[in-house]
Every structure is written in C-alpha cells, then in structure tokens.
Amino acid sequence: MRPAELPARPGQAAEEPVAGDETSGLHHEVVELARALPGPLRRLTVRSGDRAVEVEWAADAVPAAAAPAPVPGGLQAVAAPSGPAAVPEPAGEEPEVPEGTIAVRAPLVGTFYAAPSPGAEPFVRVGDEVEAGQTLGIVEAMKLMNPIVADAAGAVAEIRVGDAESVEYDQVLVLLRPSGGPR
Template identity: 65%
Template sequence: MPSDDATRSLSDEVVELARSLPGGLRRLTVRSGDSAIEVEWATEDQPAGEGSGALHRAPVGRDTGPEADGPAVPDDVVAVPAPLVGTFYIAPSPDADPFVRVGDAVEAGQTLGIVEAMKLMNPIVADEPGVVTEVLVGDAESVEYGQVLMYLRPTGAGQ
C-alpha cells in the first residue's frame, strides 16, 4: 500500500498536470487504494464547477462536425460531446455489453461511454434523462475535444 507521502506526492503531481492542461477543470479525484485518478473538464460553454457539462443542445440546421453534409439535427435532441481528446469506448471492456444502444432510455448520471486519455478512463454521463437517438462514434475510435459522440432526446422536457 502506498505511503501517505507517496499519495500526497502523486496528488500534487496530478494537480500540477491538470493545471497545465487547457480548459477549465471541473473535478479531479485521486484515490490511493488500488490507485484511481479521475479528471473531468468543464465544457467551453460552462465555467468550471457548474454541472457536469456532458450535454449540449445541438444547433438547429447547423454543421455539427465532419458529417455536416448529412441531415440537419432536430432541435429536440441533445449532443453529447467528447470532453477531451482520447479514445472512445462504448463498453467497459471488450467482451462486455455497451453502456447504451440506440433506443435505450437513460437516466441522469448514467454512464454513456468512456473516453480514455493518458491511461485515465473518463466516464461520459448523461446530465438529464433521455433516449439515445444516434451513436456517431465506434468503439475504440479516436475522438477530438468537442466532437459529438452521440445524440439524446430528453424525456420529460417541454420541448
């Protein structure tokens, strides 16, 4: 088991690394037992410390990324963007079922996928309940910051 000094040193190094990265840091968790580090960034629309920032309203009739020549995105869906550059995983392990599929109902706080960056697994969670309408990124594909991973249609929202 790591000593308190080693844990403190690791924590200090992680905080220093996080401060050197671009964007507002929303949450940083460092655990000692079995070592786990979680980093969550605020979205560019949302200052650090306000909500998880996992969801953005999709712009109506606007380009939404590399597939912009496709149909316009309806105004009743929410885009789920990648919070950082990394590798997107739709399932917790290669032999596991995906976190979500098209048509699945999701609850606020439910994990939709993972973006791995620098050996850190960053969960992508739903900010509000909804139904997955489209998954745009395949398993183990590289993603860019802000790239839309999937769309959700919020449930219970007066849209």
Template identity: 55%
Template sequence: MTEAQERASDWLAAVDPDNNGHDDRNVALEQMCRSIDGMLRTGKAPIRRVRMSLGVASVEVEWDYPQQVAPQVTVTPAAAPVAVAVAAAPAEAVVPEVVGHAVKSPLVGTFYAAPEPGAAPFVKVGDEVHAGQQIGIVEAMKLMNPVEADRAGVVVEIKVGNAEPVEYDQVLVVLAPSEQE
C-alpha cells in the same frame, strides 16, 4: 525535435543571435512556427505550400485538397499575441446540426462504448438513460474517464464507434426527451 521546430530554432538564432529573448520579432516568429507545426500535425490533408515572412509578420498555408477550395491561414501582427484567421474551410468540415440533446466528449482521447473488450455497450439506440448514467469512456493518456449523460432521455443516435478517436466537445450520443419528462 520536429523539423519545423529545428527550422524555428535556426530562424530564431538568426533573428536574435544573442538569444536574449527581448526581440518582439523573436516572439512573433516563434508563435508563427508553432502554428505551422500544429497545422502539420493535425491537418487532414498534406500541406502543399507554406510561406512565411517576418517583416510584417504573415504566414500563408495552402493545403492539397483535390478539387476543393483550400483553406488559407493568415497570421498578422498585433499589439497583443499573433492572431490566426481562417479564410475558408473545406466543404466536409461543415458539421450538421444535431436534433435532440447532444452528450459531448469532455476531452480529447479514444471513445469506448463498453467497459471492456467483448462486454455489452453502456447504451444502445433506444435505451432510456437517466442523468448521471455512464454512457461511455474516453481514454486520455492511459486514464479512463467516464462519460455520463447530463440529463435524462432516450438514446436516438450514437455518433461515435467503439475505439474511435474523439475531439473535445465532439458529439458522442444524441438523446431525445424521455416520455417521463
């Protein structure tokens, strides 16, 4: 159990001492704690400050970005699940537009450009590929998942290096239309 989960458990016990789970504040607080725990795990910078209140459910998170505007996360109550709104993002989070067709990662994992260590890569810049051709592998939970081109084209850019972690829907390879189309 993480420290945030332990704190959440303590807070939940204080809000709902008989642990019947019928208190809406209990649900809101648990969702807020899960959000904070997730941010702690995935944040690219250390969190400087976390402020949390239960009355009119709100969460404020401040990251320690040197000389940048820190994104602030606000969680507000709603009739349905708690909503999270990101007020600002760091400048480095802006993703440039991809020119050409992007072949994206189908899941989160580690990208491999070759079938095994030391082997030639599936594709190189300048290679012509056809729809359904394997261009890489994404390993997730010890399973090797093939990544295939979803259309024909010429590889103009490989955006991810071998054995690098990738996110869902991250651009792996950029294809330009082939001359045969």
C-alpha cells in the same frame, strides 16, 4: 496552472529553469513551433524520445504553398497527409444536432469506448432510456478512463462514434431525446 505558477521544489529556484533542463527547452521549442505554423492547428503531438513533432491542420486551413517552419533545436514538423491517402474529413465542420435532441460531447481528446471492457455489453444502445448521470461510454486519454455521462434523462437517439474510435474535443458522441419529448 502554468509551470511558472508551480511551487519550487526544495533546493530549486522558483523562477529560473534548471540549467540543461531538457523539458523546459522542449516546452519552449514546442511553443515557438505552434506560433510559427500557418493556420489553425487541429492536433499537435510531441514526443520527447528522439524529439519528433506531428502537426495536423484543420481541414482547408493550410494554403497549398504553406510549408512547416524550421524550429531551433532540431525539432522537425511533419504535416498530416493531404492527398488521396489522407483520412477523409466530413463534408461539414460538425454534423448538425437535430432539434429536440441533446448532444453529449467529448470533454477531451482520446479514444471512445462503448463498453467497460472488450467483449462486454455496451453501456447503452440506441433506444435505451437513460437517467441523468448514467454512464454512456468512456473516453480514454493518457491511460485514464474518463466516464461520459448523460446530462439529462432521455432516450438514446443516436450514437455517433464507434467503439475504440478516436474522438476530438467537443465532438458529438451521443444524441439524447429528452424524456417526454417527441419520438
């Protein structure tokens, strides 16, 4: 749902933003920034306190000479590091999903947790048999714990992320070998 589709609050106009509304101005500036930046974005983080913006491009998406565009309102774009200090990216776009396995993917960006609490036993281990709907892990996003469940029954063939590791949308988290399939 877009902000324009939300019902108006009592005493507020439905179409027009409130004069001096910081949130609507920041929203407008972020949209302008995203449109002005070169190449496909991997991540765009906005903080309202002291108005900072962090921008991360997909690997090999930004030409060497590209620089962040200035944005009205004093927002500042900070590109992700691209030298030896940068976090190494995997060689391919996404590791291949082996034939005969089912990929369980991250439904959102967040932090993956293999256990319900620190020090507890993990939800599953490689080799465990799981049922459809069984919890395989948790992705925490914005202080909300989102269960990651098996789409089908099978055995856990591989867990591709570590505990407390950041995950991206649609990243393969776990590979399942369907029940009755080759081992």
